[in-house]
Amino acid sequence: MPFPANKTKLVCTIGPASDSPEMLKKMILAGMNVARLNFSHGDFTSHKKTIAKIRAASKATGRRVAIMADLPGPKMRIGEIAGEPIELTSGDSFTLTTEEIVGDANRVSVSFPQLPRAVKSGDKLFLNDGYLELDVNQVDGNDVYCTVVVGGELRSRKGLNLPGIDLGISAFTDHDHDCLKFARVGKRRGCRWSVFCRNRSRH
Numbered sequence: 001m002p003f004p005a006n007k008t009k010l011v012c013t014i015g016p017a018s019d020s021p022e023m024l025k026k027m028i029l030a031g032m033n034v035a036r037l038n039f040s041h042g043d044f045t046s047h048k049k050t051i052a053k054i055r056a057a058s059k060a061t062g063r064r065v066a067i068m069a070d071l072p073g074p075k076m077r078i079g080e081i082a083g084e085p086i087e088l089t090s091g092d093s094f095t096l097t098t099e100e101i102v103g104d105a106n107r108v109s110v111s112f113p114q115l116p117r118a119v120k121s122g123d124k125l126f127l128n129d130g131y132l133e134l135d136v137n138q139v140d141g142n143d144v145y146c147t148v149v150v151g152g153e154l155r156s157r158k159g160l161n162l163p164g165i166d167l168g169i170s171a172f173t174d175h176d177h178d179c180l181k182f183a184r185v186g187k188r189r190g191c192r193w194s195v196f197c198r199n200r201s202r203h
Contacts, residue, residue, distance in 0.1 A: 014035050035054045079100070082104055093148075118162065131150070
C-alpha cells in the first residue's frame with residue numbers, strides 16, 4: 001500500500017464510539033493517518049482486538065495507517081467531589097489537598113502525596129486535561145492554595161497536570177514499560193503497525 005501524499009497527518013483517538021470496523025473504514029477514507037490508542041484505558045486484550053480491526057480496515061481500504069501507543073505515565077487525579085459537577089470561576093480561590101476528603105467547590109483532594117513539596121507560589125497547575133488552569137498562591141502543610149485562572153466544569157477523578165515542574169518521581173512507570181513491551185511484541189510479530197509513544201504525565 002502506498003504512503004499518503006499529504007505531509008500533514010491526522011491523528012484520531014480510537015474509543016468505544018469509533019472502534020467498529022465500519023467506523024474505522026470511514027475514518028480512514030476521511031483521511032485518518034494515525035490511530036491513537038489511549039493506554040490509560042482498557043487492557044491489552046481489548047487493545048489487541050482494536051489493532052486487528054484497524055489493520056483489517058486498512059487492508060480493506062487499501063490505505064496505510066500507523067498506530068500510536070499513548071502511554072499513561074504517572075496518574076495524578078483529584079478525588080471524589082460531592083454534588084458534582086462543580087463550576088470553577090476565574091478569580092475564585094480553590095484548594096488542592098493531600099488529605100482524604102470528599103471535595104466541594106472550595107477544596108478537593110489529590111492522589112499525588114508529594115504535591116505540597118513539588119509546587120511553589122507562582123506555579124501553574126491544570127485540571128481536566130488542561131481545560132482548567134490554576135495559579136498557586138501558597139503552600140501550607142497538606143494544602144495548596146490556588147486562584148482559578150481559567151474556570152469551567154469539574155467532576156470527580158479528573159486528571160491533574162503539572163507541566164514544567166519537577167515531580168521528584170519517574171515519568172516512566174512499570175505499567176508504561178509493560179505497555180511498551182506489548183507494542184514492541186506486536187510489531188515484531190509482523191502486525192505491520194508503527195508505534196509512537198508519548199508520556200502523558202506532562203503537557
